[in-house]
Amino acid sequence: MxxxxxxxxxxxxxxxxxxxxxxxxxxxxxxxxxxxQLQGEFDMPQSTISQHLGKLRHARILRGNRKGLEIYYEIIDPRIEQLVRVLK
Structure with missing residues (x-):
């Protein structure tokens, strides 16, 4: 437990x-x-966005899928949507 x-x-x-x-x-x-796309939305350096994405990936909250030269990040933990909904 x-x-x-x-x-x-x-x-x-x-x-x-x-x-x-x-x-x-x-x-x-x-x-x-x-x-x-994320950098444009958050107006932060790419390295900062990448560091945060790395922590989320390490925690298995999201994953990156390569499409050509780009990596697209998506949420894979089903609990996350519920948690964020509660915080709004």
């Missing part, structure tokens, strides 16, 4: 950043997007 709480706490830690919450919300609304 404690292991489940630890996993949930780690998930919440990853989400507990305004940029990552914004990225998640954008991906939920827009669907799969690449770093260029």
């Amino acid at each position: 404690e292991e489940k709480y630890e996993q949930n706490a780690e998930l919440l830690k990853v989400l507990a950043h305004p940029v990552r919450l914004g990225l998640i919300n954008f991906l939920l609304q827009a669907g799969p997007s690449n770093v260029t």
Whole structure:
């Protein structure tokens, strides 16, 4: 039982950043997007966006799918949409 709480706490830690919450919300609304689209939406350097995406990928919240030269990120954790809906 404690292991489940630890996993949930780690998930919440990853989400507990305004940029990552914004990225998640954008991906939920827009669907799969690449770093260029996200950079334009958030007006941040590509390296900053990539760092946040890396943390979300490491937490298995989203994944990247390569299409040609671009990688499109999409949410794969079904709990995320419910969590974001509660926060609105």
